[in-house]
Amino acid sequence: MPDPAPRVYWDSNVFLHYVNQTPDKLPAIDQLLLNARNQEVEIVTSVLTVTEVAFAAQEKKQGQLDAGTEKKIQALWTPPAPVQLVEFHVLLAESARELIRSALGQGLSLKPYDAVHLATAQRMRVRKVHTYEPKWRRYSGMIGCLIEEPSAAQVGMFPPPPAPPGT
Numbered sequence: 001m002p003d004p005a006p007r008v009y010w011d012s013n014v015f016l017h018y019v020n021q022t023p024d025k026l027p028a029i030d031q032l033l034l035n036a037r038n039q040e041v042e043i044v045t046s047v048l049t050v051t052e053v054a055f056a057a058q059e060k061k062q063g064q065l066d067a068g069t070e071k072k073i074q075a076l077w078t079p080p081a082p083v084q085l086v087e088f089h090v091l092l093a094e095s096a097r098e099l100i101r102s103a104l105g106q107g108l109s110l111k112p113y114d115a116v117h118l119a120t121a122q123r124m125r126v127r128k129v130h131t132y133e134p135k136w137r138r139y140s141g142m143i144g145c146l147i148e149e150p151s152a153a154q155v156g157m158f159p160p161p162p163a164p165p166g167t
Helices: 012-019 026-037 048-052 057-062 067-077 090-105 112-123 134-143
Strands: 007-010 042-046 083-086 128-130 146-148
Touching: 007 012, 007 112, 012 026, 012 048, 012 067, 026 042, 042 048, 042 112, 048 112, 067 083, 090 112, 090 134, 112 128, 112 134, 128 134, 134 146
Parallel strands: 007 042, 007 128, 042 083, 128 146
Antiparallel strands: none
């Protein structure tokens, strides 16, 4: 039986760069989405992302919505989407609250929505969290996985999962 595809968590800002077609970020994002469609990587995000990715920067700038942008955003979540949505529930809320409290105890500040994303990544046991928010790297130890920007070089470069104890 083949190994399962590595699971990564995407913060909403990765999707926003995709929707905004950010030139220096788009190649890596497109490659990872293609790999997700080919089941070479599993991309997960909180259902909260559906709310956070509401419009493109150009729509905001012009004050006018574009049907093509809405279609592009919706395609990210509508099956057969390359992204799996993780429902928000009380256990995730409690985990997020624990992260907020733990951060405070370490002299850090963690916003509630960011804590929901990090708690979801932790609960889903992802190998990596992808974000363009550099401050998030300091929470890597709290959730037990690497936090970094998406990169096309990462494709196929995930380390194998650790062997179960006693094998």
